[in-house]
Amino acid sequence: MTRHSRSAPLAALTPTHTGPVSWQRLLKWLHEDGVISAEESERTAQRCSHAESAQPALERLASVGVARASDGAALDVEELTRFLARRAQLEYLRIDPLKVDAGKVADSMSASYAERHKVLPVQVTAAELVVATSEPFVTDWVAEVERQARRSVRRVVASPAAIRRYTAEFFALARSVRAAQKSGGAAGTASFEQLVELGKSGRQLDANDQGVIQVVDWLWQYAFNQRASDIHLEPRREQGVIRFRIDGVLHPVYQVPPGVMNAITARVKLLGRMDVVERRRPQDGRIKTRNPAGEEVEMRLSTLPTAFGEKLVMRIFDPETAVKDLAQLGFTPHDAERWQALVARPHGIILVTGPTGSGKTTTLYSTLRRVATEEVNVSTIEDPIENIDPRLNQTQVQPQLDFGFAEGVRALMRQDPDIIMIGEIRDLETAEMAVQAALTGHLVFSTLHTNDAPSAFTRLMELGVPSYLLGATMLGVLAQRLVRTLCPQCRQPDEQAGTELLAEAVRPWKINKGNYRPFKAVGCVDCRMTGYRGRMGIYELLAVSDAFRAVVHGDTSIAALRKQAVQDGMHPLRLAGAMRAAEGLTTLAEIIAATPPLQ
Numbered sequence: 001m002t003r004h005s006r007s008a009p010l011a012a013l014t015p016t017h018t019g020p021v022s023w024q025r026l027l028k029w030l031h032e033d034g035v036i037s038a039e040e041s042e043r044t045a046q047r048c049s050h051a052e053s054a055q056p057a058l059e060r061l062a063s064v065g066v067a068r069a070s071d072g073a074a075l076d077v078e079e080l081t082r083f084l085a086r087r088a089q090l091e092y093l094r095i096d097p098l099k100v101d102a103g104k105v106a107d108s109m110s111a112s113y114a115e116r117h118k119v120l121p122v123q124v125t126a127a128e129l130v131v132a133t134s135e136p137f138v139t140d141w142v143a144e145v146e147r148q149a150r151r152s153v154r155r156v157v158a159s160p161a162a163i164r165r166y167t168a169e170f171f172a173l174a175r176s177v178r179a180a181q182k183s184g185g186a187a188g189t190a191s192f193e194q195l196v197e198l199g200k201s202g203r204q205l206d207a208n209d210q211g212v213i214q215v216v217d218w219l220w221q222y223a224f225n226q227r228a229s230d231i232h233l234e235p236r237r238e239q240g241v242i243r244f245r246i247d248g249v250l251h252p253v254y255q256v257p258p259g260v261m262n263a264i265t266a267r268v269k270l271l272g273r274m275d276v277v278e279r280r281r282p283q284d285g286r287i288k289t290r291n292p293a294g295e296e297v298e299m300r301l302s303t304l305p306t307a308f309g310e311k312l313v314m315r316i317f318d319p320e321t322a323v324k325d326l327a328q329l330g331f332t333p334h335d336a337e338r339w340q341a342l343v344a345r346p347h348g349i350i351l352v353t354g355p356t357g358s359g360k361t362t363t364l365y366s367t368l369r370r371v372a373t374e375e376v377n378v379s380t381i382e383d384p385i386e387n388i389d390p391r392l393n394q395t396q397v398q399p400q401l402d403f404g405f406a407e408g409v410r411a412l413m414r415q416d417p418d419i420i421m422i423g424e425i426r427d428l429e430t431a432e433m434a435v436q437a438a439l440t441g442h443l444v445f446s447t448l449h450t451n452d453a454p455s456a457f458t459r460l461m462e463l464g465v466p467s468y469l470l471g472a473t474m475l476g477v478l479a480q481r482l483v484r485t486l487c488p489q490c491r492q493p494d495e496q497a498g499t500e501l502l503a504e505a506v507r508p509w510k511i512n513k514g515n516y517r518p519f520k521a522v523g524c525v526d527c528r529m530t531g532y533r534g535r536m537g538i539y540e541l542l543a544v545s546d547a548f549r550a551v552v553h554g555d556t557s558i559a560a561l562r563k564q565a566v567q568d569g570m571h572p573l574r575l576a577g578a579m580r581a582a583e584g585l586t587t588l589a590e591i592i593a594a595t596p597p598l599q
């Protein structure tokens with residue numbers, strides 16, 4: 001009771017502050033209003049003054065853990081934000097994306113303006129525009145926005161993280177809703193919000209409900225727009241979660257009530273010609289649709305029963321893969337030339353290696369498309385067929401019918417092929433079939449799970465392939481990784497990524513420091529605040545020479561194979577990646593995370 005009567009007059013007496021709130025100021029206010037003790041204020045000031053930081057005051061204090069006087073609990077960023085709002089005598093807002101009409105608010109301000117001033121419109125009515133900020137004492141933007149929007153601005157206070165995240169989210173969302181409407185969505189489109197409301201009302205939604213149809217269309221356009229590779233629909237106890245995988249990382253994009261999630265899942269299953277009633281067994285399906293640019297996009301669907309319902313994943317196949325040339329895939333001119341020479345050979349084995357998700361299939365498809373001319377028969381045996389292409393004869397393995405890779409190659413060989421692609425070599429039988437095919441005059445492509453190119457030889461020998469047969473058939477091995485590329489909109493020259501770091505990463509090699517122009521990741525609306533946009537391949541290409549063949553024998557070592565490969569012109573993965581970082585296309589951190597160290 002006493003604290004209540006104490007804090008109100010104090011706040012009113014405080015001289016009006018203007019400008020950004022520093023952590024020192026925020027700390028002082030917290031103490032003045034009795035939220036924290038004098039000792040805690042002192043202790044926090046000590047800890048914060050140790051290091052300079054560009055972090056907003058709210059996040060700075062939340063990160064060092066300031067203890068509340070009443071119960072000793074650490075104040076989190078939302079509580080600190082709520083306190084700041086009270087101090088500024090403004091409303092605190094925890095932004096709920098489901099309550100915001102993204103299309104409408106995005107029309108009231110440009111993305112770049114919102115980003116520059118770190119403000120986010122959250123509601124538009126006839127008379128006013130509600131704008132969230134985490135700097136309630138910075139008001140220089142208000143007059144301009146009022147003039148532009150022809151409405152009075154009402155400011156509310158939200159945490160800096162929420163403003164950053166939803167600025168990226170809402171403007172991206174608004175763009176794709178517009179794209180979806182342009183590509184044929186009916187006027188008066190039911191919004192996600194309306195559908196969510198329906199779901200809450202307990203009304204039974206089904207796959208053919210108009211709102212469900214539109215939301216599924218919209219979801220796809222949104223995913224294409226965001227360059228997502230996968231859409232995850234995940235049922236949970238309270239709320240279903242929709243997440244997109246973008247550049248290899250999952251981002252939550254929406255939460256929906258279970259009823260809405262079920263209806264969306266049912267709709268997608270219906271379109272994928274799956275059994276909508278069956279919900280206790282895993283199923284797969286395929287869907288073809290079009291992206292905002294009008295290109296055909298293919299998606300592979302799979303469901304899995306979980307504790308709270310059916311989980312559905314839609315994997316999106318990038319239609320651009322078809323037209324990407326080697327440079328777009330990330331090949332350097334040095335390696336592009338060597339790869340082209342390899343794939344022009346009439347017979348032998350060419351392997352692509354790397355972990356799952358390293359882009360092996362993309363490299364193989366774009367290579368096969370290049371070699372698949374009218375004069376040759378290109379046949380594949382895959383698990384599963386990822387991309388259907390009219391130039392290729394594609395077959396899917398069916399293990400339940402005892403039709404695996406080895407049986408598949410055996411069957412293919414009777415089909416008079418010139419070029420064969422085997423999805424993966426996992427066992428001796430398949431490896432032997434590949435060798436057999438190469439020895440009888442075919443060009444064979446396949447993949448293998450190894451860390452680098454030289455290990456492909458030792459792995460095949462471990463499987464039981466005699467070294468002399470490898471010497472007779474192997475043409476080359478391409479090891480690869482995918483790394484995120486820096487967002488061209490927001491990347492900044494990186495003064496700190498000194499040449500020592502680079503030198504350290506590529507030792508014992510040397511990179512010409514004169515060409516070193518590193519950039520760092522920053523984050524903007526275009527890249528969802530990640531600082532990265534898109535991915536590129538990093539390659540290590542081993543081309544088998546006569547000298548290399550002499551090293552391939554039963555007692556060989558990886559070190560000996562690697563040494564000869566390097567002498568023949570192979571750039572190891574770490575080195576190839578570091579060269580990309582030196583060009584400012586990606587970062588050294590990204591390369592170090594993705595590639596094995598140099599030996």
Ligand SMILES: [Zn+2]
Pocket residue numbers: 487488489490491522523524525526527528529531532
């Ligand atoms: Zn960016």
